[in-house]
Amino acid sequence: MYEHDLVFIGGGHSHSLVLRMLAMKPIDNVRLTLITDTLLTPYSGMLPGYIAGHYSEHETHVDLNKLCKAAQVRLIHGRVNGIDLANKTIQLDNQASIGYDKVSINTGSTPNVNVTGAREFGVGVKPVSQLTAKWQTLLAQKTKHNTPHWAVIGGGAAGIEMVLAIAYRFKQAGDSLKLSLVQSGATLLPGYHRNVQKHVAIALKQYGIELITGFRVSRVTKNAIESDTGNTLNIEKSIWCTPATAPKWPTLAGLDTDESGFIAVNEFLQSTSHKDVFACGDVATMVQSPRPKAGVFAVRAAPFLTKNLRAAFSQQVMTPVSLQTDFLSLISLGGKNAVGQRGWLSLKGEWVWRWKDQIDQKFMALFSKNLPAMPTMDHEPMHCAGCGSKIGPELLSDTLKELSVFPNEHFDTDLTQAEDAPVAAVINNTSLLQSIDGFRAFSDDDYKLGIAATHHAVNDLYAMGLQPTSAQVWVNLKFEHPRLTKRDFKRLMQGVTDILLHHETTLVGGHSTEGIETHLALVVNGTGHKYWQKNAPQEGDWLLLNKPLGSGLILAADTQGKATTQSIEALWRTLLHSNRAFFLTLKNIQIHAATDVTGFGLIGHLLEMLKGTQFGVKITTDNVPLIEGALELSRQGFESTLMPQLMPMLHQCDTNNVDWALIKCLLDPQTNGGLLVSVSADVGRELMSKTDAVKIGEVYKAQGDEKILQLS
Numbered sequence: 001m002y003e004h005d006l007v008f009i010g011g012g013h014s015h016s017l018v019l020r021m022l023a024m025k026p027i028d029n030v031r032l033t034l035i036t037d038t039l040l041t042p043y044s045g046m047l048p049g050y051i052a053g054h055y056s057e058h059e060t061h062v063d064l065n066k067l068c069k070a071a072q073v074r075l076i077h078g079r080v081n082g083i084d085l086a087n088k089t090i091q092l093d094n095q096a097s098i099g100y101d102k103v104s105i106n107t108g109s110t111p112n113v114n115v116t117g118a119r120e121f122g123v124g125v126k127p128v129s130q131l132t133a134k135w136q137t138l139l140a141q142k143t144k145h146n147t148p149h150w151a152v153i154g155g156g157a158a159g160i161e162m163v164l165a166i167a168y169r170f171k172q173a174g175d176s177l178k179l180s181l182v183q184s185g186a187t188l189l190p191g192y193h194r195n196v197q198k199h200v201a202i203a204l205k206q207y208g209i210e211l212i213t214g215f216r217v218s219r220v221t222k223n224a225i226e227s228d229t230g231n232t233l234n235i236e237k238s239i240w241c242t243p244a245t246a247p248k249w250p251t252l253a254g255l256d257t258d259e260s261g262f263i264a265v266n267e268f269l270q271s272t273s274h275k276d277v278f279a280c281g282d283v284a285t286m287v288q289s290p291r292p293k294a295g296v297f298a299v300r301a302a303p304f305l306t307k308n309l310r311a312a313f314s315q316q317v318m319t320p321v322s323l324q325t326d327f328l329s330l331i332s333l334g335g336k337n338a339v340g341q342r343g344w345l346s347l348k349g350e351w352v353w354r355w356k357d358q359i360d361q362k363f364m365a366l367f368s369k370n371l372p373a374m375p376t377m378d379h380e381p382m383h384c385a386g387c388g389s390k391i392g393p394e395l396l397s398d399t400l401k402e403l404s405v406f407p408n409e410h411f412d413t414d415l416t417q418a419e420d421a422p423v424a425a426v427i428n429n430t431s432l433l434q435s436i437d438g439f440r441a442f443s444d445d446d447y448k449l450g451i452a453a454t455h456h457a458v459n460d461l462y463a464m465g466l467q468p469t470s471a472q473v474w475v476n477l478k479f480e481h482p483r484l485t486k487r488d489f490k491r492l493m494q495g496v497t498d499i500l501l502h503h504e505t506t507l508v509g510g511h512s513t514e515g516i517e518t519h520l521a522l523v524v525n526g527t528g529h530k531y532w533q534k535n536a537p538q539e540g541d542w543l544l545l546n547k548p549l550g551s552g553l554i555l556a557a558d559t560q561g562k563a564t565t566q567s568i569e570a571l572w573r574t575l576l577h578s579n580r581a582f583f584l585t586l587k588n589i590q591i592h593a594a595t596d597v598t599g600f601g602l603i604g605h606l607l608e609m610l611k612g613t614q615f616g617v618k619i620t621t622d623n624v625p626l627i628e629g630a631l632e633l634s635r636q637g638f639e640s641t642l643m644p645q646l647m648p649m650l651h652q653c654d655t656n657n658v659d660w661a662l663i664k665c666l667l668d669p670q671t672n673g674g675l676l677v678s679v680s681a682d683v684g685r686e687l688m689s690k691t692d693a694v695k696i697g698e699v700y701k702a703q704g705d706e707k708i709l710q711l712s
């Protein structure tokens with residue numbers, strides 16, 4: 001059981017290393033949380049190599065999701081925009097805030113783009129996480145037929161590496177590009193060894209890069225940059241590698257900062273104004289002995305930060321940071337050669353690049369092949385959470401059949417035939433429909449869990465065509481110290497209440513307990529005279545689905561640390577996506593039958609729709625929407641732990657030659673899945689023109705004992 005919260009903001013170079021070190025030797029009673037605005041954080045040393053095409057994105061980025069899983073760190077994917085230092089809470093964009101006992105900040109810096117038009121028309125080299133995406137867009141925009149002119153602004157080591165990397169990449173691809181390196185100063189790489197300056201100048205010349213000195217950019221327009229002395233350079237793109245600037249929120253929060261806005265820290269990396277706040281890397285300045293804003297210092301400070309955070313929790317003596325001011329500086333020259341210097345010594349050649357490559361690869365291996373092993377349970381497979389934690393359909397109906405239920409003329413007591421939300425009371429000819437749905441937590445982010453679970457529960461009423469009016473919640477929170485439980489409960493309930501507001505539904509009560517794992521369930525109520533049924537499709541109907549499938553198997557892969565960041569991001573877009581807009585559109589048209597796709601997968605819910613009818617369904621599997629990455633993970637063999645219990649449903653399907661991996665996506669249990677509706681062809685066309693729903697199949701009259709689900 002944890003008693004204290006240590007929250008890390010930003011997964012920069014220092015924090016990546018600190019989390020790895022703490023994974024191997026945790027701090028007693030301290031829960032670790034990382035808040036990061038990106039799941040892949042770049043390693044700056046290899047960034048020019050990524051731009052040049054020597055390395056892939058995967059090779060140059062630390063996968064923070066995998067790191068957190070291995071290190072058993074709570075991961076919150078979100079962007080911090082402030083700290084309430086008095087109440088010890090961290091504020092995020094579009095999310096509930098997070099409480100802390102101690103906080104450490106390693107959010108880096110951004111280049112100075114405080115020039116008119118630079119934000120609008122230029123590309124900042126940082127945040128590097130955004131640069132990688134922008135770089136792909138820039139590459140996609142280039143054409144073989146013209147010669148664009150780009151300018152890299154900033155003639156420091158980073159600017160030089162960038163401009164040479166870009167030149168190399170274009171030359172290798174046989175594409176032409178005119179490049180200028182623009183700097184305000186008169187000398188190339190001031191302060192560097194003369195030999196280094198000379199080799200860099202030669203490299204620029206070899207690639208035909210124009211060096212423009214004494215040009216301080218004061219304005220950027222769509223097609224030009226202008227200097228403060230009135231010169232204009234016509235260009236298509238400017239890439240900004242100007243000196244580091246600080247984020248504004250630390251100053252606004254009231255933390256001591258230096259004159260440039262970087263967090264002022266003492267020799268223990270502790271804020272000079274707030275002893276529970278630590279900061280490291282570019283975002284911080286050690287006021288007594290400032291260091292350059294460079295990744296190498298962020299890396300070297302990590303062991304000191306680890307020690308001092310540990311000491312801070314145990315009231316032990318902290319260790320002052322002692323870092324050399326002089327360090328080996330290596331600059332890659334586009335291709336696989338580099339120059340470097342240390343003190344009076346200068347180096348140049350392909351061997352220097354190979355040496356740098358070895359240092360960089362060794363660092364990255366700490367987060368890939370040398371990552372601490374993920375925790376596993378000795379004899380147990382990793383059980384799925386979310387809808388993958390439900391019990392199978394056969395087991396469910398076999399058990400339900402054997403139960404005695406007190407008869408009541410108002411209620412359907414055949415539990416095996418239950419609608420998504422059964423009638424729970426009839427008052428003055430108006431039915432109260434009620435549903436309960438919930439599951440074991442599949443995320444450490446209680447706020448997002450609250451959102452996904454609430455959407456999920458409400459879907460049962462939407463599937464009946466009813467506006468939910470009230471809800472109750474049952475929360476079972478994982479055992480922690482009451483201080484932490486209070487924080488977790490609040491975040492989780494904020495997720496629930498924010499989304500109930502969105503669904504215009506009133507929270508009227510609930511119950512809370514504690515246990516080994518977090519669980520969350522909601523009862524939702526709605527009233528109406530008329531509601532949609534599940535088993536009423538008509539011949540010739542179109543079947544429409546409004547959300548992609550695959551959440552169960554992506555969650556299963558993620559539990560094992562094997563899902564790609566793209567698939568995790570796509571998964572969360574789906575989990576947090578509301579069905580309300582689609583439901584409101586459905587309300588105004590004629591629906592024959594409807595259900596929501598949840599624990600039994602698309603196939604299971606289709607079979608439920610056909611149960612007791614004389615119809616079958618032809619599914620065009622290519623039209624079924626899938627979450628990005630789901631099919632690939634299915635091909636790799638990932639599946640929810642519920643899958644074996646869902647397989648017997650295939651006895652009712654003619655699977656023809658459909659790809660087995662795709663069939664498993666159709667069986668995959670969904671958390672906050674889409675609404676599946678059966679409507680006439682005309683209504684189907686109308687719905688497709690107004691919403692994102694797609695036609696996945698058609699209803700036909702089944703013959704004799706043929707299989708009722710035809711996949712093609």
Ligand SMILES: Cc1cc2nc3c(=O)[nH]c(=O)nc-3n(C[C@H](O)[C@H](O)[C@H](O)COP(=O)(O)OP(=O)(O)OC[C@H]3O[C@@H](n4cnc5c(N)ncnc54)[C@H](O)[C@@H]3O)c2cc1C
Nearest residue numbers: 010012013037041044080107108158281282294295296298
């Ligand atoms: C092209 C280029 C090449 C470079 N090469 C070198 C080199 O070879 N050697 C060297 O020493 N330095 C190099 N640098 C400098 C280096 O990039 C920085 O000094 C280094 O990245 C700083 O590391 P950091 O750990 O402080 O932060 P970063 O590496 O910038 O990491 C900060 C992290 O915090 C996240 N974050 C930011 N804001 C928030 C927020 N509000 N909420 C949540 N998360 C947030 C970011 O997404 C990121 O993951 C280079 C820079 C560039 C641009």
